[in-house]
Every structure is written in structure tokens, then in C-alpha cells.
Amino acid sequence: MDKHLYSRLQTKIILLTLAVSFTPLLLLGVMIYRQFAAMYVEKIREQIHFRAESRADAVDLFLAERTAILGAIADTHSLAEMAREETLASCLAIMNARAGAFVDLGVIDQHGTQLAYVGPYDLAGKNYYEQPWFGQVMSRGVHISDVYLGFRRLPHFIIAVRRQEGQRNWVLRATIDPELFGRIVQVGQIGKTGDAFVVNREGILQTQPRHSGNILEPSPVRPTLFGKQTMTVDGALLGRPGVLYAGTWLKSADWLLVVSGDVEEDLAQLFSARTIQTLIIVGGMLAIVLTTIFTTRTLVRQMIQAETRLREMDAQLIQTDKLAALGKMAAGVAHEINNPLAVILQKTGWMRDLLEEEDLRDSPNFREFRDAVLKVEEHVERARKVVHDMLGYARRMEPRAEAIEVNRIIDQTVDILKNYARNNSIDIRTELDPALPPTTGDGAQIQQVILNLVNNAIDAIGRNGLIVIRSEHAGDAIRISVADNGPGIPEHLQRKVFDPFFTTKNTGKGTGLGLWISYTIIEKMGGTMTLQSKPGEGTTFTITLPIVPPPPQ
Amino acid sequence: MDQPNILVVDDEGDFLETLMKRLQRRNIPALGCSSGEEALQLIRTSPFDVVVLDIKMPGGMDGIQTLKEIKKVRPETEVILLTGHASIETGMEGMQSGAYDYLLKPILLENLLEKMAQALERRGGAAQRAQSERIRSLLPKG
Ligand SMILES: Nc1ncnc2c1ncn2[C@@H]1O[C@H](COP(=O)(O)OP(=O)(O)OP(=O)(O)O)[C@@H](O)[C@H]1O
Ligand SMILES: [Mg+2]
Ligand SMILES: [Mg+2]
Numbered sequence: 016m017d018k019h020l021y022s023r024l025q026t027k028i029i030l031l032t033l034a035v036s037f038t039p040l041l042l043l044g045v046m047i048y049r050q051f052a053a054m055y056v057e058k059i060r061e062q063i064h065f066r067a068e069s070r071a072d073a074v075d076l077f078l079a080e081r082t083a084i085l086g087a088i089a090d091t092h093s094l095a096e097m098a099r100e101e102t103l104a105s106c107l108a109i110m111n112a113r114a115g116a117f118v119d120l121g122v123i124d125q126h127g128t129q130l131a132y133v134g135p136y137d138l139a140g141k142n143y144y145e146q147p148w149f150g151q152v153m154s155r156g157v158h159i160s161d162v163y164l165g166f167r168r169l170p171h172f173i174i175a176v177r178r179q180e181g182q183r184n185w186v187l188r189a190t191i192d193p194e195l196f197g198r199i200v201q202v203g204q205i206g207k208t209g210d211a212f213v214v215n216r217e218g219i220l221q222t223q224p225r226h227s228g229n230i231l232e233p234s235p236v237r238p239t240l241f242g243k244q245t246m247t248v249d250g251a252l253l254g255r256p257g258v259l260y261a262g263t264w265l266k267s268a269d270w271l272l273v274v275s276g277d278v279e280e281d282l283a284q285l286f287s288a289r290t291i292q293t294l295i296i297v298g299g300m301l302a303i304v305l306t307t308i309f310t311t312r313t314l315v316r317q318m319i320q321a322e323t324r325l326r327e328m329d330a331q332l333i334q335t336d337k338l339a340a341l342g343k344m345a346a347g348v349a350h351e352i353n354n355p356l357a358v359i360l361q362k363t364g365w366m367r368d369l370l371e372e373e374d375l376r377d378s379p380n381f382r383e384f385r386d387a388v389l390k391v392e393e394h395v396e397r398a399r400k401v402v403h404d405m406l407g408y409a410r411r412m413e414p415r416a417e418a419i420e421v422n423r424i425i426d427q428t429v430d431i432l433k434n435y436a437r438n439n440s441i442d443i444r445t446e447l448d449p450a451l452p453p454t455t456g457d458g459a460q461i462q463q464v465i466l467n468l469v470n471n472a473i474d475a476i477g478r479n480g481l482i483v484i485r486s487e488h489a490g491d492a493i494r495i496s497v498a499d500n501g502p503g504i505p506e507h508l509q510r511k512v513f514d515p516f517f518t519t520k521n522t523g524k525g526t527g528l529g530l531w532i533s534y535t536i537i538e539k540m541g542g543t544m545t546l547q548s549k550p551g552e553g554t555t556f557t558i559t560l561p562i563v564p565p566p567p568q
Numbered sequence: 569m570d571q572p573n574i575l576v577v578d579d580e581g582d583f584l585e586t587l588m589k590r591l592q593r594r595n596i597p598a599l600g601c602s603s604g605e606e607a608l609q610l611i612r613t614s615p616f617d618v619v620v621l622d623i624k625m626p627g628g629m630d631g632i633q634t635l636k637e638i639k640k641v642r643p644e645t646e647v648i649l650l651t652g653h654a655s656i657e658t659g660m661e662g663m664q665s666g667a668y669d670y671l672l673k674p675i676l677l678e679n680l681l682e683k684m685a686q687a688l689e690r691r692g693g694a695a696q697r698a699q700s701e702r703i704r705s706l707l708p709k710g
Pocket of ligand 1: 467471472475499501502503504512513518519524525526527529530
């Protein structure tokens with residue numbers, strides 16, 4: 016497989032792993048958020064419901080108190096008394112001391128004319144007969160008005176009580192401080208986003224809300240949606256999704272007290288406030304991503320390694336197969352060559368027989384003939400030897416099994432070649448493992464192999480160089496290596512050197528059978544033979560032989 | 569020596585022909601033929617002391633088969649196998665089937681004569697021993 020395929024595979028695995036790990040995580044997150052949000056909404060709903068109820072009670076109490084004190088003042092004073100401004104002023108002072116929140120106080124006769132007035136505005140002598148509240152109080156006796164602008168052109172509302180004195184009716188009327196009233200209502204606000212306000216039957220704001228709208232402007236709340244009991248209405252119905260409204264009708268006035276909570280904004284604030292948690296989650300995701308990438312990389316790298324190893328093994332298998340096939344072919348070829356050689360040899364023999372005859376002996380070219388015949392025989396012998404070498408080793412008898420000491424064989428081999436090497440200024444050194452166990456094998460054949468390798472090394476070096484022969488105990492095998500610092504073998508030839516008849520040497524100098532024969536011998540013994548070579552640095556041939564312990568004597 | 573007591577069997581005509589000429593020149597009473605079948609027929613008619621037999625003869629009985637047949641008909645016959653194949657296994661098989669020895673082609677005549685002399689000696693009769701002596705005398709000393 017090429018690099019491209021692997022990097023695509025890597026991307027696929029990473030994406031898949033991330034998808035598999037993030038999808039449930041995200042689903043879980045969304046689910047938890049949903050559940051949490053639902054719980055939170057429920058909690059806010061309860062809270063504003065309760066607030067609306069309790070605030071309504073408080074506001075009712077506030078209004079009832081003020082109404083009661085106003086009624087008590089009216090009941091305990093006559094019109095004549097009240098029409099005097101000093102009395103009125105002292106009454107206002109008493110009322111404010113007892114209850115508070117009264118801005119002014121006025122006394123109005125049954126015709127709507129204000130007889131006396133104490134307060135910050137100049138309202139004495141005004142006629143209220145046309146004002147809606149006046150009609151209400153005259154007919155009902157007590158009245159709390161909606162907020163209106165009135166003569167003073169400022170939003171306010173009044174509490175008025177009627178007193179019957181004999182045949183005459185008169186009205187005591189007080190203005191409630193709208194700001195103070197607004198503050199009492201606003202106590203109902205919840206959290207940063209909550210609001211509390213009062214609207215009348217038409218939905219007109221009677222107090223200043225915190226967030227949107229102004230007093231006397233229409234509010235989003237439609238009072239008709241709210242029943243007798245305290246009720247919560249979803250803001251979606253009022254064009255304010257995400258906001259909950261709880262409303263309670265007041266007992267003392269025709270007003271709806273509304274407490275609202277912005278769930279959406281609350282939640283958003285809640286979640287944006289959890290930066291640490293967000294960081295932890297993001298960190299966790301990052302960790303997952305990094306781990307996935309790391310694991311995948313490692314996995315793919317291992318796959319590449321496994322494939323490389325497999326390919327190397329394949330190459331070795333092909334090499335073995337090829338050499339085996341070559342061996343079979345060589346055997347067939349040998350027969351085809353040996354038969355003509357046999358004929359040639361008989362023919363030259365016959366020629367030699369004839370050359371023995373007297374008349375030919377005397378012929379002037381007798382020597383030429385005889386030399387030619389001998390040369391032919393010499394070359395037949397050369398050809399025969401090549402074929403014999405090739406077959407003699409390839410189809411040799413099973414290797415003998417005798418107790419052998421590899422170190423001794425190496426020493427003997429070095430002895431054979433030492434002088435020849437020294438003449439070429441080549442040093443042969445041995446580094447032998449003294450603890451090498453004895454094994455079973457064919458000593459002569461192993462010697463043949465080492466001889467071939469060292470001969471090759473000497474040939475490769477030419478003059479001036481070093482050959483190191485090592486032996487070592489490697490697990491259940493013996494490793495023998497022959498290393499030289501010769502010119503090395505070019506990469507493209509490294510697979511070929513084991514082929515029969517592959518040689519780079521001049522004709523007559525090398526047949527190219529040495530390595531092939533060696534390879535075959537080692538293979539028959541159940542071992543392996545490999546080479547490492549760097550052009551310019553040298554070559555190392557390594558033989559691994561399985562240890563077969565010799566039977567005890 | 570009128571009656572030839574040595575038989576050479578080889579499918580390679582040039583080889584057989586030349587070898588026969590050389591044996592004749594040395595007065596060795598040999599007969600040649602080019603197939604196993606032919607050889608068996610000859611042996612059935614009259615006995616031979618030594619048979620030189622090529623192993624690989626495509627197109628008919630091969631040397632090993634012929635050898636086994638010869639040994640059935642005339643077990644006393646000594647057979648020298650020739651092979652172009654340096655195959656120890658076939659050589660061994662031949663030995664197990666009763667061949668006296670085997671030689672690898674290409675052969676030198678001297679080697680063949682040597683083997684023949686040994687085989688004749690082994691046959692044991694007086695005539696054979698005399699013939700063996702004579703053949704040995706043809707070989708260069710040493
Ligand atoms: N140690 C080495 N350094 C460099 N090249 C080598 C070495 N050993 C072998 N070779 C190369 O491998 C080729 C084949 O070696 P091999 O031993 O099979 O045949 P040869 O040495 O050429 O001939 P032969 O061994 O049959 O006489 C050599 O011709 C040489 O090119
Ligand atoms: Mg060599
Ligand atoms: Mg043949």
C-alpha cells in the first residue's frame with residue numbers, strides 16, 4: 016500500500032472514532048441540558064407563582080391599611096373640621112406617621128369641589144365632579160383609582176372615602192406616593208431578570224416595570240388570561256417567549272399584580288457563568304481528540320511496519336523459491352550438457368588412439384594435432400567441473416550429522432587462507448564466542464561455506480583490508496558472520512549474488528557458484544544466510560545455524 | 569576372443585559408436601546396442617559378463633528398469649551404470665538394484681576400463697580373470 020492510502024485510512028479512523036465518541040457525549044449533553052432547563056423552568060414557575068401570591072397579599076395589606084386609616088380619619092372628623100387646612104394638615108401628618116406613603120389630602124364636597132387641600136400641588140378649589148373616580152366613590156363609598164395624570168399632570172392614584180353627615184356627603188381623598196407604591200410592588204422581583212408590576216383591567220401599567228415599558232403604557236400582559244386564582248402564563252402566548260408571567264388579582268383594587276421571570280436569559284446567564292465547567296468540557300474533548308489522533312497514528316505506523324516485514328519475508332520466500340527452481344533446472348541442464356561432453360570426450364579419445372599410429376606420428380603436424388586434442392580435453396574437463404560443482408553440491412547427499420565445533424572449523428579455515436591473505440596485505444581476525452555450544456552438522460560442508468565467504472571477501476578487497484569472522488550464541492542458534500571492509504555490493508545486485516553463475520569476476524576467475532552452493536548447503540542444514548552491504552563500506556554475510564545438541568556418548 | 573562377453577547400452581549413437589571403435593581397437597570383445605529392450609533380447613539369447621548401461625534413455629526403458637530386468641534374467645551379470653546426471657540418488661538406487669558401480673559422464677575410457685576389469689574379476693571365472701588382467705595391462709601404470 017502506498018503512503019496516500021495509509022493517510023486516508025488514518026483520517027477515516029480518526030473521524031470515525033471522534034464521531035463515535037462525540038455523538039453520545041453531545042446527545043448526553045443536550046439531554047442533560049434539556050432536563051436541567053425543564054427543572055429550572057419548573058423552579059422559576061413555582062417561585063414566581065409564590066412571589067405573585069405573597070406580593071399581592073403585601074400590596075393588598077398596604078392598600079387596605081391606607082384605606083382603613085383614611086376611613087378612620089373621615090369617620091372621626093366632621094366636614095367643618097376637615098375643611099380647615101390646619102386640621103387637614105395635622106391629619107395628613109398623623110396618617111403619614113401611622114402608615115406613610117400619603118402625598119396629599121383633600122376634602123371634597125358632594126358637588127365635587129375641593130374645599131380644602133394639603134399637599135405639594137396647588138389644587139385647592141378644583142372641581143372633581145367630572146373625574147371618573149368621583150362618581151365611583153360617591154356611589155360605592157370607598158374607591159382606589161387607577162393611575163392617571165389628573166390636574167397635576169403626573170401619574171398617580173388616589174384612595175377616596177365618602178362620609179355621610181346627616182343629609183350631606185363629603186369625600187376624603189388622599190394621593191398615594193406612586194414611587195413608594197412601585198417599590199413595594201418591585202420587592203416581588205426575582206433575580207436579575209425578574210420583574211414585578213401592576214396592571215389594570217386593560218393591561219395598562221400601574222407601576223414602573225424594571226425592564227420594558229413605562230407607567231401608563233400598555234404592558235404585554237393580557238389580564239383577561241388570568242383567572243381568580245394565582246396563575247402562571249407562558250410568555251409565548253404574549254409574544255414574549257422564554258418569559259413566564261404569574262398574575263394575582265388584588266382584593267382591594269381592580270388590579271393584577273404580575274411577577275415575571277425571564278427563564279431563557281436566566282439559563283443563558285447560568286451557563287455562561289460556568290466558564291470553568293465549559294473549560295473542563297472543552298479540555299476533555301481536546302484530550303479525546305489528541306488521544307484518538309495519537310492512537311490512530313501508532314496503529315497505522317504499526318500496520319506499515321507489519322506490512323514492511325511481510326514484504327521482506329515475501330522477498331525472502333521468493334528468493335528461496337527461485338533458488339530451488341534454479342537448482343532443479345540446473346540438474347536438467349547438467350544432463351543435457353554432460354551427454355554432448357561425453358561424446359566429445361570419446362571423439363577426442365578416438366583421435367588420440369589414431370594419433371598413436373606410425374604414419375600419423377611422422378606427420379609434420381602431429382604435435383599440433385595432439386596439442387589441439389589435449390586442449391579440447393582440457394576444456395571438456397573445465398565444463399565438466401562446472402556442471403559437477405553445480406550438481407555435486409546442489410544435489411548432494413543429505414549433510415552428514417556429526418558433532419562439530421564451529422569455532423574449530425573457523426580456526427581451521429583461517430589457517431588455510433592466512434598466508435594467501437597476508438600476501439595481499441589482508442588481515443583476518445576472529446572474534447569467537449568461547450561459550451559456543453557444540454552442535455551437529457556436516458563439518459566439511461560448513462568449512463566449504465566459510466571458505467567460499469572468506470575467498471569472496473579476499474577477492475572483493477583485493478589488497479589492504481580487514482576481514483573479521485565472528486561466532487556467537489544467539490538463543491537456540493549459532494550465528495557466524497564474515498565481514499569485510501571491501502567495496503561492498505551495489506543495492507541492485509544484493510539479491511542477485513546468490514544466483515548460480517552470477518559473477519562479476521573475469522572468466523576463469525569465478526564461476527558464480529560459490530554463494531549459491533553455500534546458500535544451498537546452509538538451507539539444507541535448516542539455517543539461513545543473509546547479507547548486509549553498504550557500497551564503499553563493506554559487506555557482512557551472516558549465517559544462522561540451528562543448534563542440534565550432539566547425542567551423549 | 570570370438571564371443572563378445574561385454575555389452576554396452578547407450579541411446580546416444582555418436583557416443584556408442586566411438587566407444588565401440590575404441591574398445592575394438594583394444595581387442596576387447598564388446599557388443600553395442602542403443603536401447604534397453606534390445607539389450608534384454610541379446611542377454612536372453614546369450615549371457616554377458618559385464619553390461620555397461622546408460623541410465624537415461626528417453627523413449628524406452630531407462631537404465632534402472634533394464635538393470636532390474638537383467639538381474640531377473642541373469643542375476644550373475646555385472647552392470648556398470650553410466651549417468652549424465654550427477655545424481656547420487658539414482659546412482660544409489662542403481663546400486664541397491666544390484667549394479668556393480670556407476671560412472672559419471674563424461675567418462676574417460678581409462679576409468680571405464682578400470683571398472684570393467686574390476687567387474688570381470690568379481691565375476692570370478694578363469695577366463696574372466698584372464699581378461700581382467702589383459703584389460704589392466706592396457707591402462708597406464710600408476
Ligand atoms: N564479500 C563480497 N564483497 C563484494 N562482492 C561480493 C562479495 N562476495 C560476493 N560478492 C559478489 O558476488 C558475486 C558472486 O559470488 P560467488 O561466490 O557466488 O561467485 P564468485 O566468487 O564470483 O565465483 P566462485 O565463488 O564460484 O568462484 C561475486 O562475483 C561478487 O561480485
Ligand atoms: Mg566465490
Ligand atoms: Mg542417455
